[in-house]
Amino acid sequence: MTAALDAIHARIAAAARAAGRDPAAVTLVAVSKQQPPEAVAGALAAGHRVFGENRVQEAQARWTPLRPQHPDLHLRLIGPLQSNKAPEAVALFDAIDSVDRPKLARALADAVQKAGRAPQVLVQVNTGEEPQKAGVLPQDADAFIAEVRAVYGLPLAGLMCIPPVDEEPAMHFALLAQIAARNGLPELSMGMSGDFETAIRFGATMVRVGSALFGAR
Numbered sequence: 001m002t003a004a005l006d007a008i009h010a011r012i013a014a015a016a017r018a019a020g021r022d023p024a025a026v027t028l029v030a031v032s033k034q035q036p037p038e039a040v041a042g043a044l045a046a047g048h049r050v051f052g053e054n055r056v057q058e059a060q061a062r063w064t065p066l067r068p069q070h071p072d073l074h075l076r077l078i079g080p081l082q083s084n085k086a087p088e089a090v091a092l093f094d095a096i097d098s099v100d101r102p103k104l105a106r107a108l109a110d111a112v113q114k115a116g117r118a119p120q121v122l123v124q125v126n127t128g129e130e131p132q133k134a135g136v137l138p139q140d141a142d143a144f145i146a147e148v149r150a151v152y153g154l155p156l157a158g159l160m161c162i163p164p165v166d167e168e169p170a171m172h173f174a175l176l177a178q179i180a181a182r183n184g185l186p187e188l189s190m191g192m193s194g195d196f197e198t199a200i201r202f203g204a205t206m207v208r209v210g211s212a213l214f215g216a217r
């Protein structure tokens with residue numbers, strides 16, 4: 001696992017330098033969903049601490065026992081969240097990257113109040129305007145971002161997107177970067193195993209890498 005992590009870090013660093021960016025400005029989010037416990041144990045043993053999961057229950061089962069041994073763990077929810085799971089998500093995750101509607105923002109704000117613990121949040125943007133995909137539409141993003149900040153008071157740090165599988169991702173990354181810039185948001189979670197180098201060229205500050213790191217799910 002150390003070699004696999006080193007290889008991804010080297011690719012991230014090369015992509016950052018090629019774009020005139022500091023490699024340290026790009027965080028590797030290791031996407032551990034559906035991976036066997038050995039894979040995660042290997043990444044932890046190699047010193048990796050930032051992980052992404054897409055389901056609350058799966059993440060709870062995996063990480064609750066590991067937390068006490070790894071107080072510096074940083075867990076990000078990168079999958080869709082149902083409002084009724086907001087309290088569990090707030091209790092477990094250090095960041096929730098899929099905030100995309102007022103009902104969820106309200107549920108998170110309530111959960112934060114009760115828990116006295118506020119994970120960082122990202123707003124997910126459906127840059128491809130795909131009906132089956134989560135995320136706020138690009139034309140509604142500015143208003144929703146303002147609402148997340150002013151009405152719900154959540155600690156909003158940036159944006160996340162998942163481009164359509166059958167399209168050139170570059171234009172989607174560029175669009176996300178543009179929306180973030182005009183809203184003064186520093187964090188951009190974009191890029192997966194197949195396209196993280198492109199995402200870094202367009203300003204990604206977090207890349208979410210699963211299969212290229214751990215192998216196929």
Ligand SMILES: *Cc1c(COP(=O)(O)O)cnc(C)c1O
Pocket residue numbers: 031033054078079162192193194208209210211212
């Ligand atoms: C599964 C997943 C990833 C990782 O995908 P890979 O192609 O395996 O790197 C990244 N982001 C999200 C939102 C995912 O659900």
